[in-house]
Amino acid sequence: MLTHQSIHDVIQDFEQGKIDRRALMRRAAALGVSGTALAAMLGVGAVPMRTVAAAAAQDDTAGLLTTNNEQQGTWIRNFNPLLPENASCRWPTLHGIYESLGVWNAATAELVPRLASEWAFSADNLTLTFTLRDGVTWSDGTPFTANDVAFTWKLFKENDALPGNGARVVIDRIDAIEATNDTTVAFTFNEVYTIGLYDVAGQVIVPEHIWKDVADPVTEVNENPVGTGPFTEVARFENQIWELHANPNYWDEGKPAIKGLRLPAFPSNDAINLATINGELDWTANFIPDIESTFVAKDPENFHYWFPPLGSDVMLYLNTTMAPFDNVDVRKAISMALNREQMCDIAMFGYTHPADATGLSDAYASVKDETAAKAEWVTFNVDKANEMLDAAGLTKDGDVRKTADGKAMEYELNVVSGWSDWVQSCDIMARNLADVGIKVTVKPYDQTTWQTRVQNGDFTMSIGWSSGGPTVVNYYRGVMSSITWNEIGTSSSENWHRFKSEEADKLLTEFASTSDEAEQKQVAVKLQQLFADQAPAVPLFPGPQWGEFVTTRFEGFPSEDNPYAVLSTYDNTRGIVLTTVTPKGA
Amino acid sequence: MNYILRRIGFYLVAAWASLTLNFFLPRLMPGDPGDAIMARMQGRLTPETVDAMRQAYGLSDDPVIVQYLRYLGNLAQGQLGVSISAFPSPVTDIIFQGLVWTVLLGTTATVISFAIGSVLGMTGAWKRGSKVDSVMPPLVIFVGSFPYFWLATVALFYLSFQWGVFPLRHAYNDTLSPAFSLEFLLSVLYHLFLPALTIIVVSIGGWLLGMRNTMISTLAEDYVTMAEAKGLPQRRVMFQYAARNALLPNMTAFGMSLGFILGGALFTEVVFAYPGLGYQLITAVRALDYPLMQGLFLMITFAVLIANLIVDLLYVRMDPRVRAS
DSSP: OOOHHHHHHHHHHHHTTSSOHHHHHHHHHHTTOOHHHHHHHHHHTTSOHHHHHHHHHTGGGTTEEEBOOSOOSSOOOOOOTTSOBTTTBOHHIIIIIOOBSEEEETTTTEEEESSEEEEEEOTTSOEEEEEEOTTOBOTTSOBOOHHHHHHHHHHHHHOTTOOTTTHHHHGGGEEEEEEEETTEEEEEESSOOTTHHHHHHHSBOOOHHHHTTOSOTTTOOOSSOOOSSSEEEEEEEOSSEEEEEEOTTOSSTTOOOSOEEEEEOOOSHHHHHHHHHTTOOSEEOOOOTTHHHHTGGGOTTTEEEOOOTTSOEEEEEEOTTSTTTTSHHHHHHHHHTOOHHHIIIIITTTSSOOOOTTOOOGGGGGGOOHHHHTOGGGSOOHHHHHHHHHHTTOOEETTEEBOTTSOBOEEEEEEETTOHHHHHHHHHHHHHHHTTTOEEEEEEEOHHHHHHHHHHTOOSEEEEOOOOOSSHHHHHHHHHOTTSOOOTTSOOSSOTTOOOOHHHHHHHHHHHTOOOHHHHHHHHHHHHHHHHHHOOSEEEEEOOOOOEEETTTEEOOOOSSSOSSOOOTTSTTHHHHHHHOEETTO | OHHHHHHHHHHHHHHHHHHHHHHHHHHTSSSOHHHHHHHHTTTOSOHHHHHHHHHHHTOOOSOHHHHHHHHHHHHHTTOOOBOSTTTTSBHHHHHHHHHHHHHHHHHHHHHHHHHHHHHHHHHHHHTTTSHHHHHHHHHHHHHHTSOHHHHHHHHIIIIIIISOSSOSSSSSOTTSOSOSSHHHHHHHHHHHHHHHHHHHHHHHHHHHHHHHHHHHHHHTSHHHHHHHHTTOOHHHIIIIIIIHHHHHHHHHHHHHHHHHGGGOOHHHHHHTTOOSHHHHHHHHHHTTOHHHHHHHHHHHHHHHHHHHHHHHHHHHHHOHHHHHO
16 A cells, blocks of 8 residues: 655655656656646655645635535535525525624634624613624625614514524514614514524524515525625535635625635545545544544644534433333433443544533533532442332343333334444443343434434434533423423424423523523523433433644634634534634735 | 337336326335434524424425325426425426436446447357456456445545545546536546446446357357358358347347436445435435425436337337337
């Protein structure tokens, strides 16, 4: 097998005069190195061959940052920012071409101003007023005003089928949206719901002067977008690649520092991983197994990653409508039988750490209650687990326990087939549970089938993600409130395990009825205590936010040393990253 | 003439049957497109957004039979509807995007594989026991029995990734734009080489063996012996008497595979990141994108039917016995 080293040896031989130029060319050709790449290498010595070859191939694309997130065979032209990303529009539509009033930054736990410069609730918390940034224009030169904001929200009032990325969540709680003058817009809620701030701020805004002529915003493909964002010029759009260049008149002077984005289509994870390891992607977000040796080792100077456990917790869901999982002690006993350290070390390659008993990931560090977090039932303790299961009347008969009505405790644990980190976690859980007398068979399903099953409550045990967002409400609403609860057989996007608590409902309403952060924190603590007490679902570990970057061409990406945003091409902070990175050495 | 009319009648019935299957089969899959989009976004969508998407997709609650009749009516007007996985782009636009590349890759690979396979099979049978005949059949069977996905991945890994002889992905160099220039055409050929080669390597065995076997039985026919006895030149006996007749069954199979090209070489396109229809089909199935699935299946079945019809018509020219009956 030929490696980087061998071409370097050849060059070294040449430089030391051991071989002549013709022999050099011949050997290089045998190694598959083109003349141009070779010429470039002769000047630079120590730079790995692959990087140089990639740079040489990108003469025409200098200054363009190559990135990706989704798997896509061919690109379909659609820049409608009111439809969900990946399903219809591409993510640079939401965070490059268009902008929202503000962006939630999970890395710094703050709402970052974008089109709005500031916002405030009225004394009764019913009216939320945004003051818009001065001097913002649409990419066609028309000034951006409060009327554009009011118009965008009017579209949601008039079109029930318009999904949006925030507006749909709160639209029914808002009575009126009024542009009081060119730079002020006021949202009047019909009940106090302060956490609606994040949804209102997160909704991207479209220009009234263009979209008022759009017949149906739901089926609009918006081929030639006009936006306020840092990247607005669609320079090329072909089915295997597209380019989005910078907005020359962006309101944030001097930004973006890069010429634009380049988005090749990759139909599979393997294709993305090959490109990543090859150093062709300047910025990407993939699960890469054993990343230190498979990726970083290729070029430790330039190949970097940062996997902060800021994503919401990965959970073990037990269907709480079924005995014995309706018993809180049984849920806690099962949790104590699980070796989370092993899951994190082996299945997750040490990228994350065991979850605590609040179910909250590291993104909520500032509100976390230490007492609730340390509840005993998330620590690995087989003896205690056995003891609790015995006490719950699940007696051991041979290797397998029996429930009160004499049925053996044999269950299927559902997982998405091919998601190797989850499948391996499930294998570990199955072994752990066998040790306490519960026989578990790991059952992989195709992604959509798995989804349909959990949503309809058609499962006994399943691994799964949980919801996340700016406040703890986003998480707790999904695991223990009646808002997300549905009967078995009725599709439910959250609360798959079917658990509701009146106490939780009360606390969630209380949280949303104040805009005072100290008060909210007190409620958040109570929610954590309730979760730690009730164990509605079993948290396993916080999901790492995958993110890799290459500093051969660009620098200034967020990292552990400089955590100004989340390093993930799926996160809301993509726009912040893209306006912060600079060409190398600039 | 009668023969042709009968064939056309048969194809009309087959077309209706496949249209009906295209409608019902996708709907037998569990789940709904709303679940599928949630699965694809891995929970990053709010429930409210997904509900709005369900509404936007315009999935009807009418009885299936009403939906079926509406589907036939729309088809009659040439409307394939709007895609769900790439909402709201028309299905025809999406299919058109990948069609060129799929046709290019599929036709190149199939024609070359058929041509080389048939010639090798023919010469092998003509000179049984010769070097070609004793080496080629075992060799192509050996190579062809590797799982295609594995073979393609290994080829990509070594030839493209490790040694850099071939490109890693796509149908042409990303720095070029489609144009009628020599540079672009060369780039297309360069990117086509490895994907096509892997298909040829695994599919050539079928053609070779099929041709060799029928050629051997044809060579035993009296008219071949007669031709040799008449003292006709070897070349003429081989091509005009034996090969021409032995080719008939292979031609039928060739027609079929030409039709199947439009299904996209699924694995090839995924492994080599080739922007054809194969990946669209996977996306459509995963996203429960009924309209796109229907559109793609419709095109594939029609292509197979039309290719077969053409082969049937060619038969009339190639095989006088068909004309007589």
